Amino acid sequence: QSVVVETSLGDITLRLLPGDAPVACANFVGLAQKGYYDQIAFHRIIKGFMVQTGCPRGDGTGGTSVWDVGIDTEVGLSPLARHDGAGVVSMANRSVPRSTGSQWFITTAPAPWLDGKHSVFARVVGGMDVVRRIERVPVDATDRPTEAVPTILSLRLKMH
Known part of the structure; x- marks a missing residue:
């Protein structure tokens, strides 16, 4: 099963890993x-590390x-369940038990x-260039985007 993450900067395709993280x-x-x-929004962006999203408050x-x-x-x-x-x-x-909710990130x-320490539940199989575009968005000292905040428009599930 895969998921197409339609963002304001383009599409990212994820392949889910239910064998490694069925609950996630x-x-x-x-x-x-x-x-x-x-x-x-992608509310946290750390160049050379990751881009994070999934917070309904955006912070x-x-x-x-x-x-x-x-x-x-x-x-x-x-081996797919490693960063x-x-x-x-x-x-x-x-970083405490039972604290995983809706937020998720993509490593760069x-x-x-x-x-x-974190449940690996998918891999990017398309659109890594979009992830790189998100990674290049200017951020402030707290890693929050300062302009043209990248946003998820929708997610589409694809069955194989």
Whole structure:
């Protein structure tokens, strides 16, 4: 199963990894089917690390899972479940148990220190150039975009 993330800067295609993170995938798909991510900004951009989205408040302080409770981090066992390069898609959390909600990020470089701490639930399989465009948006000292804030327009699920 894949997901097309239509953004204000172009489309990004994700391949879901339900074998590594079944709960995170179900959460993401459930929120996407409800239109939860439509019109949500990429609120945190750190060049050379990652771009983050999924906060309904647009500031990184909000969001919940499709079940309205925090979910635990899932540590996948396959090689795809590692933060080994650009294009890894993971759920964000607050570094405490059961704090995963709706926020997620795409890496733009290897980030092995995140392995075992964040649920890798997808990989970018198309549109990495769009991720790079998002990464280049000017930000302030708190990593928030300062102009032309990239936004998710909609998510489309594709069954294989």
